[in-house]
Amino acid sequence: MAGFIARRVLLVLPSLLGLLVVTFLLIRTVPADPAVALAGDNATPEQIEAIRRQYGLDQPLLVQFGRYLAGVARLDFGASQFSGRPVAADIAQRLPATLELTFAALLIGAGLGIPLGVVAAMNHNRWPDFLLRILSVGGIAIAAFWLAIMLQLLFAMQLGWLPLRGQLSVGLTPPGGPTGFLLLDSLLHGRLDILGDALRHLVLPAVTLSVGGLATIARFTRAGVLDTLQKDFVLYERAVGFPRRRMVWIYVLRNSVVATVSQIGLLFGSLIAGAVVVEAIYDWPGIGSYTVQAILTADAKVMLAVTLLVGVIYAAVNILTDLALALIDPRIREGR
């Protein structure tokens, strides 16, 4: 098992390097020039040129990339060309918020999507199946921000049950350290008031973000269960009178979630992408809005760092997915 993980990690490295090269080239093809923004509204062309030199933007591409790589190797991602702030610090501050949000969304998505998929499959072509198919498609199709605003109107404005936006009430101060994850930190500090408040703030964004993933998970689970139900062993299990419920929820489901679990790995990437919109609407201080800002300001250092980060997260999630698959299926475990 350890060898398996080591092999996967090693395989990831060239992919990440490839990712960096591709991104670096892509960003460099973009003509947007950060020096213009830095120089300000009243700058003369000479001042803009001076800033360009100061940031090494006039150097050959290869030199720029080499310098950048050398920095990355020391875990130094440089400073944002737009804000001058160290990229690593900003990301470290924001990443936990995004991860908390995506994990919560994933939890909701899997927690509801898998059972819904099973129920639909067990009622193949009957009304629960139709209903789920229509709802899950709706879930994929519904524009996140439209749903978000409707949820805001209902739960924050009309009913007043949940906060409209943000990660924490204005009156509360985050406990700070050691993990950077608000929920975890408030728990570690024993601040249950903060934990409760943070959870209340998490509900609407997480639900909004989960909708698309939930639909995908439900669909794949449904398809998987339908596939599994055709298997000979299911017929056998019925013929020898397996307890019905356990047969479906344990014996059939475990065989059906293989596709779903691989999907969750892929889904994580799109969840982070979806976080862009959700974070913007709920003013969630995560990585999504940071990325959009970087794109709009052509902030290459931030875009590169975010790309690399997404790549690393993606790779990590995929390794985790493979591990999960190996836990599910003994044949994978044995490398067959």
Added chain:
Amino acid sequence: MQITRRQGGALAMASLLAARGVRAATPGVLVRSDSPPANLDPHQLFDVPMMGYALNAYDGLYRYENNPPELQPWLAEGHTASADGLEWEFRLRPEVRFHDGAPLTAEDVVYSFRRVLALGKAPASAFLGILKPENVTAPDARTVRFRLERAYGPFLAAIPIVAIVNSRLVRANEKDGDHGAAWLAGNEAGSGAYAFVPGSLTTLERLDMARFEGHFLGWSDNPSPVPRIAVRAAKETSTGVLGLLNGSIDWTDSYLPTDQVEQIQGSRVAQVAKDVSMRTFIIRMNNARAPFTSLNLRKAMAHAFNYDGFIQEILKGYADRNAGPIPNQLWGAPKDAPGYAYDLDKARHFLKLAQAEGFNPRQQIRIHIQSQLEQTNQAAQLFQSDLQSIGVNLRIVADTWANIVSATAKPETSPDMWIHWVSTYFVDPENWVGQMYDSRFHGTWKASSFYRNEKVDALLQRARGLVAQAERAPLYEEATRQVMADCADIWVYNTVELRGLARRLSGYRFCPAGGGAEMRWLQMKG
């Protein structure tokens, strides 16, 4: 009839939304939903979010107050200037203290100006060409002396740009000769009415500020100042509006969409402050490249934009027609220049003339919009549909600020047309006509019409070198008249800034420079 129904609907909705609102307000904390600056160093950035922060955390030698803006002594008690405009001396107030208790002296002022020049970023641009670091000196603890390389008319107008930082604190945090840039980007070293709460910053998302009891102006004029300010950026208009309506936001940015005004005015917890600003809305034309090398075509375009329709219907009247490059209420704007009016017959006439010169109406003209700024989009679409009716083919290109301003470096890459605002960074015609139409600024986005007229260059050059407003005004007026006669761009309106304010706030003061972001005048109930 229809309008009334819609208004009725809006009011009903607003009252519905506001019904449960007030609860969401936090006692003793004012929540701002505008964006905090990208970093906290007032010497690295100079834009609207930075002003929203720096006007509160820092002080300058002078400050703009009121509307129209007046330059008032702030940290300085006053100044003297030599007749040739080269020597400037500022006398500091006594007894000013920084947030850490250290006294503010001339040494801090000298350090601040030298630091701005050394960093060379946005706030430096007004000074780089005219001021050498060694020529900012402190003859004594309360006197600062500047010796300029050459006379520069807008010098005094630009003085408020430079925030005075605590030199000892910043020096202590310098690293590798960075002038403390890395440290100050996430910390604060000011003397302003509000102090940054350390550790409360998430870049571009949130920061907290607390009232500074020891501010040099004292607080006797304000019976119930805001004790604490929480900046929590709202990125979506709808979230900002909803927050305002349920009381969880007290203070929005000043660019509320005009269509949201009615609804907010109808609420019991919030209202909209409407203030005429100095922020002009302009449709640029690339004068250096065909087809806009043709004056007749530029005039045809200028007559084809539906100014009144845009201002009255789309902006609901929350804007003033501004027919020239300089905001109407600023000196230097010629009162007698008529500008161009929406008249499709005239437009057709000039179009014919342009065609006679060789303009092919089938040729596609591209207008770049900033796609996340809805107003540029609406203006372009409105323009497009009018131009279509006179047979001009306008194509809208969605773009971003960063790309457009990079493209404006050269006339060959600069768009045919694009749309933007010009805000007040310093209150001087130089901020508008000077930097927009003097050919020495070609290559910057502000001069992206690539207009070139030696007469105008000369007028602007002279105006820049004089100090007295009375001498400068006629020069700017004449230059402006010429630019308007040459129809270099399409000047549309001067902004009315619309800021959502909770009704528990009062004493809001607006000034075009800074857009009313100075919080010390505000009073808050609860």
Added chain:
Amino acid sequence: MLVLRKFLRDIPAVIGAVIILFVVILALFGPWIAPYPEDASASHLLRRLKPPSAAYPFGTDNLGRDILSRVILGARGALKVALVVVGLAMAIGVPLGLLAGYERGVLAEAIMRVTDVFLALPQLILALALAQLLGPSVESAMLALTLTYWPFFTRIVHAETQRLRNALFIDALQGIGAGTPRILLLHILPNILSPIIVRATIGLGFTILVAAVLGFLGMGATPPDPDWGLAVAQSRTYLPNAWWFATFPGLAILIAVLGFNLLGDGLRDLVDPRLRRSR
């Protein structure tokens, strides 16, 4: 004929087919169906943001244009984006996945590593770069979407093919000397269509939505295109007041995507040999 009858019995699939047919008709004949076809680019300042009424059943937008007409006119673009992107992504992703899953060794490994790189590439950043290279347009957005979507197909096809390549019948086929392309296309592909179709139908919806986000950032459809996603993106400024501006284009997206998905599910049931056997 038996196939058709079987399909007709699957009510959701029929609903899906009817929706798609409807969208196709709108796409083909939109300019003749729309009550105000000139509202594709015209603007009418005096009737901005009017709520739904008899004259404008879906209300009017921020420039006074009839939303119903624009929803009808937008069908063409939506259909184009969805079909082209998913079609191209499948055309790239499926063969690569088959190859990587069936062959072993350097080639397969290389394909999968490249796939990983593209899978990890943030869509927005890629889209931005392409928009700059090719000029911001629907086409560059479609290219960006294609480039980030094909790896999904490769991954799925790869996994399924790997699973099948050891199956008895493949051994048998190899034994009787069937060529690789023949085995891949005639024997493996039909057996893995089901997850491909599911992924594709999800992709159709996803594509329309992501295209909308790109449009908002200035990398997709450009105004005044009557694009559904663009309309939804623009409507944000007017929410929650002008609810109809966001709602009707949003519903159009939802219904079209629903149609694709229901139809896709129906097709899946038809083509999946395993499901066929059970009947």
Added chain:
Amino acid sequence: MTVPALAITGLRVGIRSDEGMARILDHIAFSIAPGCILGVVGESGCGKSTLIRTILGILPPAAEIVAGSILFEGEDLRAFSEAELNRAVRGSRIGFVPQDPYLALNPLFTIGAQLLEVMRWHAPGERRSHSTRLVELLRRVQLPDPEAALARYPHQFSGGQRQRLLIAAALACSPRLVIADEPTTALDVTTQQQILRLLRELVDELGIAMLFVTHDLGVVAELCDEVSVIYAGQTVESGPTAAMLDRPLHPYTRALLACHPDRSEGFTGIPGAVPSPLRAPPGCRFAPRCAGARPACTGRSPAPQWPEPGRSVDCILYEAKAAA
């Protein structure tokens, strides 16, 4: 006379399809005494699997029993609810050995987990006693290293071993009847022999009844006490194995025997194909392929005849003989 372990009479099963109701089983009749192995023989598609699913009550949703009775130890299984069947019949009183040992076991669970699951469900009791019994059974079916087997996964066994596992599973809850669905077709010949021998021993040892479904007359000859031949959903002939193989009565049985390589010099085969249950010919379903068919055959269904003690045949030919 003892109560038969299983007695089926007049069983008819239909499946709803696009083109109407298909009579997949038309009239099926046989019975099995305890300690006896009954072979049910038929070509593929004749309804063997449906017969098994009918007895076990796991027909697909579209299928239903139209007529007939299924008496299991004297009780009518059709009167049982689904819950009762699942709890007290399937896997407990009726054991099942599936056709393909490679596919019948859930690949993701250990043998122990799967088999004990069934045992716990049907005979709630102490876990340890279940596993002890299971290990004993595994030893009885000659599975090597039975203790370790419980912790292993299906793919870690060979086909023959898996079939032994499944036989042990079928016996785990002390059934009175075991249904074996061509349990040896997926195995190689040597393994096949071992399994058949094992089954015979177990039946004799435990005194249970066994329904052995197959298409292979050779296997029947070797294993079964009695045979029942099915053609296109109809029982055509039943009787003791030896007698039937020696003197087949029904033309179909004869044709079938003639096809068997061990029993005939030339490989003859039967002309025509098994009719679709949807378009079953009226009367005797074999008539269109029958060399000795006469016009009356297609007119009506034959009535069962008992030309010898213990033997029955459904053919008009024997009606005539009986009448004469």
